[in-house]
Each structure stands twice: as C-alpha cells, then as structure tokens.
Amino acid sequence: MDLDDYYLKAYSNIASSGSFGLVSKWQHKQMETYPASLKLSGQRVLEVGAGEGQHIHFVDKASWNEYVQTDLRPPLDPTLRNGSWLPDSIEASDLPFPDDSFDRLVSTCVLAHTDDPRSTLREWRRVVRKNGILTIYLPSESSLLLSLLRHFGPKQARLNAGFDPRIIYLDHRYNYRYLKTSIELEFRDCTIKTRRFPLLLPWWLGLWEIVQIKI
Numbered sequence: 469m470d471l472d473d474y475y476l477k478a479y480s481n482i483a484s485s486g487s488f489g490l491v492s493k494w495q496h497k498q499m500e501t502y503p504a505s506l507k508l509s510g511q512r513v514l515e516v517g518a519g520e521g522q523h524i525h526f527v528d529k530a531s532w533n534e535y536v537q538t539d540l541r542p543p544l545d546p547t548l549r550n551g552s553w554l555p556d557s558i559e560a561s562d563l564p565f566p567d568d569s570f571d572r573l574v575s576t577c578v579l580a581h582t583d584d585p586r587s588t589l590r591e592w593r594r595v596v597r598k599n600g601i602l603t604i605y606l607p608s609e610s611s612l613l614l615s616l617l618r619h620f621g622p623k624q625a626r627l628n629a630g631f632d633p634r635i636i637y638l639d640h641r642y643n644y645r646y647l648k649t650s651i652e653l654e655f656r657d658c659t660i661k662t663r664r665f666p667l668l669l670p671w672w673l674g675l676w677e678i679v680q681i682k683i
Contacts, residue, residue, distance in 0.1 A: 502680075508531055569597075613666075648671075660680070
C-alpha cells in the first residue's frame with residue numbers, strides 16, 4: 469500500500485466528508501477556541517503539516533500578520549493556498565527558518581507521523597520565540613472511541629477510493645502515551661495546558677487532546 473498515493477488521491481476528500489469530516493471540523497475549531505490566550509494580534513504563525521490549508525480557515529484573521537504553511541506534500545492547486553505557502557516539500561523535523569522566527573506554531577495531527585517525535589519537538593521549539601505558543605493536536609491513539617470512529621466512519625470511503633482501510637495504521641507510528649510523554653519531557657520547563665475531547669473521559673476513551681505550550 470502506497471501512503472503517498474493515498475494522501476495524494478484520497479485523504480483530503482475523506483477527511484472533509486461524512487461523519488469524519490464533521491469530526492475534523494470540530495477538531496480544527498476547538499484548537500482555536502481553547503484556550504482563550506490564543507486570541508492575540510499581530511502574530512507571525514507557522515503551521516507545520518498544513519495539508520491543503522484546512523486549518524487556516526478556523527484561525528482568527530485578526531490574530532496574525534503572517535501565516536506560513538508547510539507540508540511534506542504541499543498542495544498543487546494554487547486556489548488552496550490561503551496565507552503564505554512554501555512550495556517545497558518540508559520535513560516537520562527540519563524547518564528552513566532561523567531560531568525564534570515565529571510567535572506561534574500550529575500542528576494538526578503531525579507528530580504521530582514523524583520518524584522521531586522528540587527531535588521534531590526540539591525543532592519546533594527552536595523556531596518559536598520566548599513567550600510564544602505551540603498548539604499541538606494529539607490523536608488518542610489507540611483509544612476505543614477513536615478505533616470505533618475509524619472503523620465505522622471512513623472505512624467505506626477508503627474502500628470506495630480503492631485503498632485498504634487499514635492504511636491509516638501504517639502512518640500513525642506512535643501512540644498517545646508516547647507522544648504526550650515526549651511533549652512533557654521536551655517542554656518540562658514550559659507552561660503546558662491540555663484539554664481532552666470528549667471532556668472528562670480518560671485518554672483511552674477519547675478522540676483527541678489539544679496541547680498548548682507556552683515557551
């Protein structure tokens with residue numbers, strides 16, 4: 469199974485349609501409504517792994533002066549390029565920016581795909597200024613609720629697109645507990661706030677967690 473082929477031909481349509489699409493929109497919205505300290509102005513923002521530019525539509529336009537997006541597979545369609553895009557393929561663990569370049573870094577479901585999450589987190593920290601913020605979305609891999617959603621949600625859509633529905637498990641390389649621990653260790657001297665969805669449920673029954681880190 470070719471992951472590059474899947475992301476090129478099927479992923480964006482699956483992620484924006486049906487029940488999975490509704491959950492995806494909820495996820496993007498919640499990243500911007502929690503916590504309230506994100507509502508600043510004049511920020512220079514970097515989104516790593518921006519896909520086809522889905523998340524920028526949920527970010528308050530008054531909060532940023534520049535919104536830079538990077539991805540391993542940047543969109544070919546120029547109509548999808550809201551904000552500023554780097555057209556080259558950019559690894560999340562090797563960003564082409566000087567130290568302290570951004571006021572905020574946004575990551576929507578990227579860390580679980582990387583080869584080395586801890587080195588990736590160190591790279592993200594490098595480019596964020598003191599008192600800057602990182603907003604990281606973590607899937608609750610492999611919780612009961614998330615497993616059910618994947619099984620009954622986009623499974624048929626993947627089949628319809630000609631892909632084995634198990635392909636997603638080839639690219640989510642790390643579980644929630646590993647990623648959360650990595651964040652806590654790499655940013656142990658920073659302020660970390662988290663919110664899990666649905667609220668009040670343990671991670672093994674949840675869907676995702678939003679992590680905000682203040683450098």
